[in-house]
Amino acid sequence: MQNTGHITMALAVDASRFEGVPMAPPDPILGVSEAFKADTSDLKLNLGVGAYRTEELQPAVLNVVKKAEKLMLEKGENKEYLPIEGFAAFNKATADLLLGADNPVIKQGRVATLQSLSGTGSLRLAAAFIQRYFPDAKVLISSPTWGNHKNIFNDARVPWSEYRYYDPKTVGLDFEGMIADIQAAPEGSFVLLHGCAHNPTGIDPTPEQWEKLADVIEEKKHMPFFDVAYQGFASGSLDEDASSVRLFVKRGLEVFVAQSYSKNLGLYAERIGAINVICSAPEVADRVKSQLKRLARPMYSNPPIHGAKIVANVVGDPTMFGEWKEEMEQMAGRIKNVRQKLYDSLTEKDQSGKDWSFILSQIGMFSFTGLNRPQSDNMTDKWHIYMTKDGRISLAGLNLAKCEYLADAIIDSFHNVN
C-alpha cells in the first residue's frame, strides 16, 4: 500500500492520549553516563556506573569470553527458545559456583534456579514471587543500598523498610544499628543482604558479624535474600566472596540469592544472572521453581541464550575456568592498586589530618566517599568528575594516572563546599 500522504480518512483523533504524561527524571546511575558523554572537557572522568575499565580507561571484553564466543560460533548451535527456566547447563553451573559443587543442598536437589536477566531481573522475579506468595511480608533493605533496589520492590508492589547500615561518622558499618533494626522487624521479613562488596558503600560485615546476623535472622524467622553481583570480583576469589551465602545455607536456612555475571565475567549487556531459592526439601524446590516460571512467562517468556552459553562454556571447561579466575584476579587487583594510589594521593595532599583509610578498607568496585550532594555536584561541575549523588565513586573507572587529579577534587569538594 502506497502512503499517498493525502488520505481521505477522517476520524483520526487529534488530541494525544498521552498529553498528560510527565517527563521522567533521568536514572540517577545510568543517567550519569549520559551526562558524561555530553561533557566536552578533556579532564572528564566517569566514576558513575560500575562497569570495569582497564588501566587505559577502556571497556574490555574478557579474553576468556572472546574465546567462548568463538567456540560457540564454531559449534554453530541453534537459537531455539530456551525453556522458561533457562539454559540447563548454565543453571547447573551457576548454582555450583555460588554454593560449591559439593554442597549438600545441591546434591539433595534443594535449589530452585532460574536463569534470569542479570541481577535486576533476578531480583524482580523474586520480588514478584514475594508479592504473590508472601503478601504480608516486608523486605528490609540497607541504608543506603543500590538505588534500583527500591524501584524494583516498588514496581513489584512489595513494601520495604530500611535497616541502618552505613555510619557516616566512622565511614564504616553501623553493626549495632543493623542488628537492632533487623531484630525489630516483624517476624518473617525478607532481609536483603549484599553477599560481598556492598553497593554503594564497599563496606562488608566481617565473618563474625555475618554469624551474628545469621543468628538474628534465624531467631526472627526472617528470610535471608542475598544480592550477589560481585562474586570473585570483590576479593578476587570466587569461594571467599560466596562465604556469606554459604554460611547461611550451611545453617539449614531457606535462602533467596540473586546472581549477576555482569561484572565478574564482564557480560554487562548480555543480561545474564540467576535467581536461586534454597529450600528445605527437593519437592519444595520443584514447586517454587514452577511458580517462578509462572511469573517469568508473562514477563519475557524465556531468557536470552547468548550470555548463558558463554557462562556455561567458560565454567564447563577447566582451562577456560582457570583463565577466567586469573582475569578476575587481575581486575580485582587493579582496583586494589587504584585504591592504594588514591589513598596515598589523598593522604599526601590533604593537610587536614582526615582519615582516608576507608578507601583501603572498603571492598569491591565502589567507594563511598562520604561526600554529600552539593559536594558531589562540585566534583562534577568544577572538576568534570562524574559520580552518583550519594557520594559513590566507581574505582573501576579510575586509573593510576588520574588518582592525583581525583584526590585534588575530593579534597576541594570535601573542605571547600558546604
Added chain:
Amino acid sequence: RTQRPHAGALRSPRPRPSIPPTAARGTHPRRSYGPAHPSRAAMPTANVRAAQPSADRRLSTLVRHLLPSSPRTSAATATSADSSLQPFPTMASPSVFAGIAQGPEDPILGVTVAYNKDPSPVKVNLGVGAYRTEEGKPMVLNVVRRAEQMLIQNESRVKEYLPITGLADFNKLSAKLIFGADSPAIQENRVATVQCLSGTGSLRVGGEFLARHYHERTIYIPQPTWGNHPKVFTLAGLTARSYRYYDPATRGLDFQGLLEDLSSAPSGAIVLLHACAHNPTGVDPTLEQWEQIRQLMRSKALLPFFDSAYQGFASGSLDKDAQSVRMFVADGGELLMAQSYAKNMGLYGERVGALSIVCGSADIAVKVESQLKLVIRPMYSNPPLHGASIVATILKDSAMFDEWTLELKAMADRIISMREQLFNALKIRETPGDWSHIIKQIGMFTFTGLNSDQVAFMRQEYHIYMTSDGRISMAGLSSRTVPHLADAIHAAVTKLK
C-alpha cells in the same frame, strides 16, 4: 609518620571502626514504605485458570501420565551413593513454602516438554511456533550466521550496558521496518521505540506503561488469542476482556461480532490487534475489513495495540504484512506496536523485539520514552545486546537485508506448501469435513477445528503434539510427516466427534 596501611591489609582483619553509642537513636527501622495493598481475594492468574476450558485440565492429566512417576530421580541416585552427605540439617522452622502449590506447565511450552519425553520414533511436534526445515530441524538463517560472525570477529566490540531503551540503531531500524522508511510518524519524530525482550517483553512493557499513564485500564483481546496474552496484560495491571474474532462455524472471521463488540467497548479502551497471521487461528481481516475496523476504532477513540510477530513470515512480503499497521499510522492517530524478531529472523532464543509508541507529537514521544525507561529499569535494567546487534547488522546493510528477505520468503513459501500438501492429503483420504481453511488461513499456524478429545487422541495414538485448542504449527511439518498427520486427523474425525 605512621606507616601507611597497604592495600594488602584488605585481606587481613580490618581495623574495627569504633561504634558510637546508639542511645540517641530509636531501634525502629527508619523509614517505611507500604503502598496500600488492594485486597487480593484471588491471584490474578486464578482468573485465567478458571477461564481455561476443562480440556486443558484433561490435557494436564494426560501429560502427567506421560511423565516419569518418581520426581527428583537424579537427586535420589546422588544421595544413595554418597555416604559423606549429611542428613538435612536441623531446620529452625518448617519451610515457608509449605503452602505453595505446584504450578502447571505452560500450556504451549508444555507441549514441547511432553513431546521431548515421548520415545516414539514417529512423533511430530506441532506445538510451539518455531520454524523447522524440511528435515525437521531448527534453522539459523544464513544471513544471521554471517552477521554473528562479523560481530564476534570484530575485535573492537564491547559488552557495555546498553542504554535502558536499548540499541539505538536497532530501534530506529525496527521502527522503519514496521512503519515504512517514509512513514510521516517517523519523519516527524513522533515514534518512541524501545528495545524489549521479543514480543512478550514488548507487550509487557507496553501494558505496564498503559496501566500507569493511560486513563483506561481495559484491554480487549481477540477470542481466541495467544495463550500468554491475558497473563501478560493482567500482570501488567490491565483488565483483559475479549472481543469476538473466530467463527468456528465458518472457520473464519466473525466480523459482525468483532464490530459489535468493539462498538460497545467504552471510549478509549485499548484493543489488541494481531498485525497479521493471527495466532492461533491464522484468520486475518481483509484490507477492506481493516479499514472498517480502523474507522470504528478511531471514532470511539479506541487505542490500538498491535502485536506483530510475523512480519514477512505471513505472506512472504515485509511490506504487505505491515499494511494493517501502516493504515492506522497513516491517519495520524496514536498506537502501540509490539514487534518480535523471533520468527522472521529465527532469533527465538535471543529475545529480540521492540515496543514502539506512535504519539501525537514529538514532545510527547520524548516524555513517553522517558516513562518507558522507568518501567524497564526496575524490571531488567537494560536489554540484551547480542540479538539486537544481529538485527541491526542485517537491517542496515542492503545486501544482507536483501538476503534476509529471500530467506524469509523461502520459509513462508515452505509453510504455504505444507498447507497445500496437508489439504491435498486430506482430500485424497476423503476425510469428512471442509478443510479449505487449511489453505485459507495465514501464517505459521492452522486452527484445525479439532476438539480437545480429538487432540488428545492424536497425541496418544499417533504421537502428534499440538496445543489443546487444535492449533498446529505448519512450520513443524514436512513432506515426510504430512501423511502421518493426515492419517491422524482422518482417524480422529472419523472415530471421535
